[in-house]
Amino acid sequence: MNNFLSELSDVLFLDIETASCEPGFDALPGRLQEEWVKKEKLIKKPEEDIAEGSLFFEKAGIYAEFGKVICVGVGYFKFDKEKGELIFRTKSFASDSEYDALFEFSELLRKKQWVLCAHNGKEFDFPYLSRRILINRIPLPEPLQMAGKKPWEIRHLDTLELWKFGDYKHYTRLELLAAVFDIPTSKEGIDGSQVNDAYYNQNDLQAIREYCLRDVLVTAQIYLAFQGLPPEIEFEVINLDLDQE
DSSP states (O other), rough: HHHHHHTTTTTEEEEEEEESSSSSGGGSHHHHHHHHHHHHHSSSSSOOOTTTTTTTTOOOOOOOOTTEEEEEEEEEEETTTTTTTEEEEEEEEEOHHHHHHHHHHHHHHHHHEEEETTTTTTIIHHHHHHHHHTTOOOOGGGGGGGTTTOOOGGGEEEHHHHHHTTTTTOOOOOOHHHHHHTTTSSSSOOOGGGGGHHHHSSOHHHHHHHOOOHHHHHHHHHHHHHTTOOOTTTEEEGGGGGGOO
């Protein structure tokens, strides 16, 4: 158990929330407008007859070339030997300046040889973060670097991939895994489909922070369940954001 707790402290659980890079299609530079129109033709339904740019607000946030990171939520376990307690510390990096949020997150990654863990992280979170970090002209932190590395040298865990057990046709939502493992839902307040509206129309970055950190906690609990730990395992959650208020 001690070895497991020691290794667990090296795992950085994370989740990102993204939005379109601009509040509307018309705000895009001309070159990006042209590229979005081409993208839109590929993603719209065949039967849809839509005006150019009409899908931008709804869809652009999932593409790193047309979106931006508005929040990175992280969490990690630490075992307090004196109290004999397991603690889960969480923190969010969120700002109206994507550069500031990504720079602070990158600095965290440089402090330790983290193992990164996210749900669908290998398909979404890790590549999206890497692309946006480079677009912001920030040096890519080592945990996100993949070029020249052997597969076993890449320290990425993905709870979706772990759950597939080699079944590459199978996609399972984080919320479904939470339900089957009887883990409290993270879908309180807003959900992922409402992030763009919360950011641009409601100006509610705090609600986005809270939603993001709830997903981080659920991902961490699912990872513990994958290790065969009982659902009643207790740990204290400390939100480091609150120390800054």
